[in-house]
Amino acid sequence: MIFLIILESFRARQGMCVNDSQCQLKMSLPSNNGKWTGRCLKEIGRCELEGWCPVPDEYITPTPSRDALNFSLFIKNFIEFKRFNLIKTNIATNSSYLKVCNYDPIKDKTCPIFRLGTLLDMVEPDLHEQMNMLTYGGVILINIHWTCNLDRSLDQCIPHYSFRRLDPPFKQAKYLFGYNFRFASHWKHENRSFRTLTKAYGIRFIFSVSGNAARFNLIVLIFNIGLLIGAICLITFIFDIIGLHIYCHSAVDRPQKSQDVVEESKRNNEQVQLTE
Numbered sequence: 001m002i003f004l005i006i007l008e009s010f011r012a013r014q015g016m017c018v019n020d021s022q023c024q025l026k027m028s029l030p031s032n033n034g035k036w037t038g039r040c041l042k043e044i045g046r047c048e049l050e051g052w053c054p055v056p057d058e059y060i061t062p063t064p065s066r067d068a069l070n071f072s073l074f075i076k077n078f079i080e081f082k083r084f085n086l087i088k089t090n091i092a093t094n095s096s097y098l099k100v101c102n103y104d105p106i107k108d109k110t111c112p113i114f115r116l117g118t119l120l121d122m123v124e125p126d127l128h129e130q131m132n133m134l135t136y137g138g139v140i141l142i143n144i145h146w147t148c149n150l151d152r153s154l155d156q157c158i159p160h161y162s163f164r165r166l167d168p169p170f171k172q173a174k175y176l177f178g179y180n181f182r183f184a185s186h187w188k189h190e191n192r193s194f195r196t197l198t199k200a201y202g203i204r205f206i207f208s209v210s211g212n213a214a215r216f217n218l219i220v221l222i223f224n225i226g227l228l229i230g231a232i233c234l235i236t237f238i239f240d241i242i243g244l245h246i247y248c249h250s251a252v253d254r255p256q257k258s259q260d261v262v263e264e265s266k267r268n269n270e271q272v273q274l275t276e
Contacts, residue, residue: 012031012033014026014047015046015047016046017040017042017045017046017047018040018045019040019042020039020040023036023037023038023047024038032049033049034050034051034052034055035051036048037049062135063135064135068116069115069120069134070117072113072115072116073114073115073119073205075090075112076091076112077090077112077144077209079146079159079209084215086148086213088146088154088157090110090112090144090158092110092112098112102114103118103161109158109160110158116203123140123165124165124169126169129170132177133203135201136180136201137178137179137201137204138165138167138203139165139167139179139203139204140163140166141163141205141206142162142206142207143163143207143209144159144160144161144207144208144209146158146159146211147160147211147212147213148211150215151215167179179201179204180200181199181200182198182199184198
């Protein structure tokens with residue numbers, strides 16, 4: 001691309017004009033492809049602008065390669081459980097295993113190498129949508145969750161992968177569908193500015209890592225049992241206060257709560273003496 005005085009794109013309807021005033025009224029539109037000069041080239045019927053030549057064409061559709069389905073994604077993940085001074089990784093210690101494995105949700109759940117076609121099959125079963133994702137891009141969430149019982153062997157502390165598509169389906173999105181980004185390289189030659197502007201379509205992966213680990217601790221168990229017993233005693237004490245002093249019939253219930261046995265014992269002693 002060269003920075004020149006050029007015409008607005010023929011695909012841009014706002015660039016049509018018959019006089020200069022029409023171009024001057026539309027100079028601040030956000031959809032313009034550059035800074036308009038305010039002039040109308042009447043013989044062509046297009047507004048003039050100052051920008052990069054050629055004007056970017058947003059309607060060019062990329063052609064995806066079916067070989068992209070065989071591209072692989074290698075995920076190297078670490079997780080640390082500071083409380084237990086433990087660091088785990090999803091990479092197997094056996095290097096020969098990594099050379100032949102490929103993730104499968106049933107047969108090979110621990111392999112960290114993922115085939116793009118397999119990921120698309122899991123997040124989007126519609127083949128037409130898969131082709132659109134290869135063409136216009138998409139966003140996939142990969143969730144890595146660790147569940148570790150440290151009372152067992154550490155070999156059983158392995159991650160579990162789940163996948164979900166984040167971008168809306170193309171049949172629902174009316175505009176701004178898929179995923180793309182632009183990047184440019186700039187240089188000068190003979191005092192003229194040049195650039196190469198690339199609009200890249202692709203699949204973006206977002207990773208979410210979570211985990212929990214647990215280990216049996218006798219001290220914690222005893223402490224929790226003590227808390228439970230204390231809570232039960234406290235609840236009983238609170239209900240006694242409410243029933244004997246706050247409840248509206250507490251005057252009736254209070255004598256029933258306790259019984260004076262001193263008088264009863266005296267009466268029994270007197271009866272025994274009389275019988276003798």
